[in-house]
Amino acid sequence: MVFFTINVKCYKRVDDSEDSSLSQICHGRVSFIDLAGSERNKDTKANGKMLVESSQINKSLFTLGKVIHALSKSSRKNSNFRVPYRDSTLTKLLMRSLGGNSKTLMLACCSPSAAHLSESLRS
16 A cells, blocks of 8 residues: 655635734645555455455455444444544544545546446446
8 A cells, every 4th residue: 555645734824914924724635545456355366465464455345435434424423423433544644634624535446348347336
């Protein structure tokens, strides 16, 4: 898994009598995550280190699904649901990008091959 984050802050110059100071007006964060190796283990015939890495990625994706489900439940019923951010490294890293006042976009690479149809549909 590769994780890359860009933090952006915008400042506006405020002119006071003799001093000009900067005040922060907005900030943002863009996170890029490559989840290579998230395929089914029996199809890839991975073993050793690759099998362990693939299993961890799949666990993180499962936890991400649970987090998204919990966030959608809490926004619908306005109740205090436990959001399992700490159940995986991926969701810990994405915690600030998923909840609150954020917008999230997910891109998935799907194969046009009929042999990979079930994987593409699950994405």
